[in-house]
Amino acid sequence: MHKLNIGGLFMIKKETCKNKDFVVIFGKPGSGKGTISSMFCKEEKEMHNLNIISFSTGEYLRKLKQDPKMYKLYKQEFDKMDQGKRVSNKLVIAAVKKAIMDAEDGIIFDGFPRNEYQAKWLYEYLKSIGQNLNSVIILDVPDNEVLRRLSSRKTCPVCGKVYNSDYKSNYCKCGHTLIVRDDDTEFVIKNRLNDYKKYSKEVLSYFKSLSDNIKFYNINANRPKEKVLKDFIRVF
Ligand code: ADP
Numbered sequence: 363m364h365k366l367n368i369g370g371l372f373m374i375k376k377e378t379c380k381n382k383d384f385v386v387i388f389g390k391p392g393s394g395k396g397t398i399s400s401m402f403c404k405e406e407k408e409m410h411n412l413n414i415i416s417f418s419t420g421e422y423l424r425k426l427k428q429d430p431k432m433y434k435l436y437k438q439e440f441d442k443m444d445q446g447k448r449v450s451n452k453l454v455i456a457a458v459k460k461a462i463m464d465a466e467d468g469i470i471f472d473g474f475p476r477n478e479y480q481a482k483w484l485y486e487y488l489k490s491i492g493q494n495l496n497s498v499i500i501l502d503v504p505d506n507e508v509l510r511r512l513s514s515r516k517t518c519p520v521c522g523k524v525y526n527s528d529y530k531s532n533y534c535k536c537g538h539t540l541i542v543r544d545d546d547t548e549f550v551i552k553n554r555l556n557d558y559k560k561y562s563k564e565v566l567s568y569f570k571s572l573s574d575n576i577k578f579y580n581i582n583a584n585r586p587k588e589k590v591l592k593d594f595i596r597v598f
Pocket residue numbers: 390391392418419420421423442443444446447448449450451454472473474475476480545554
C-alpha cells in the first residue's frame with residue numbers, strides 16, 4: 363500500500379502491482395514437470411482460489427505445430443523440435459512474454475529458460491515489470507527411469523495430458539486420440555537428455571551468479587507423484 367499526502371490528508375492507494383508467484387520447474391525430460399505443476403495449479407485453485415498457471419513452452423510449440431498455417435511458417439523450427447534440438451529464442455520468448463502479461467497470480471515455467479539468453483531475458487523482464495523470480499525447483503530422476511517413462515508414454519495432442527503405460531486406452535479423457543510424441547523415440551530422447559544436462563548447468567549457474575533472492579530446491583521425483591507434489595507444495 364502507498365500513502366499519498368494530498369492537501370494534508372493521507373489517502374491510501376491500493377498497490378497496482380501485486381506480487382505474483384514466478385517459479386521455474388527444472389528436470390530431465392520425463393521427470394514429471396508437467397504432471398506435478400498441473401497438479402499443483404489445480405490444488406492452488408481449489409484450496410486458495412489462486413490462478414497460477416503452468417506454462418510449458420514444449421506444449422505451446424506442439425499446439426502451434428497442429429495449426430497448418432503455423433506449421434508452414436515455422437517448419438524449420440518444428441524440424442529442430444522433432445530432432446530434440448532447441449527452437450529459436452525469439453519464438454519461445456514471444457509466447458512466454460504473452461503468458462506473463464496475462465498472468466493473474468503466477469506462472470510455473472516448464473521447459474523455459476533453456477539457455478543463458480532466455481534466463482537473462484526472464485530475470486530482466488520480470489524485474490522491469492516489478493516482479494521477481496521466486497525460485498527454481500528441480501525434479502531429480504535417474505536417466506534409466508527417464509528412458510523407461512518416456513518410451514511408454516502417450517500424449518493428447520489437443521489438451522496436452524500425458525499418460526503412462528498403465529493407461530491402456532488409446533483415447534484421452536477429453537475424447538481425442540492419443541499419440542506418441544514425435545520426439546519420444548529412443549534416439550531423440552537421448553538427444554533431449556544430453557541437451558538438458560548442458561542447458562540446466564548453463565541456466566542454473568546464471569541464476570546462481572545473480573546476487574538475488576532466488577531460492578533453489580531439489581526434489582527426489584523418483585517416487586509416487588503424490589509424494590513429489592507434497593514436497594513441491596512445501597517449497598513453493
Ligand atoms: P522435454 O520433455 O524434453 O523437456 P519439452 O516439452 O519441454 O520437452 O520441449 C519439447 C521441445 O520443444 C524441445 O526439445 C525443444 O525443441 C522445444 N522447446 C521447448 N522449450 C524450448 C525453449 N525454451 N527453447 C528452445 N526450444 C524449446
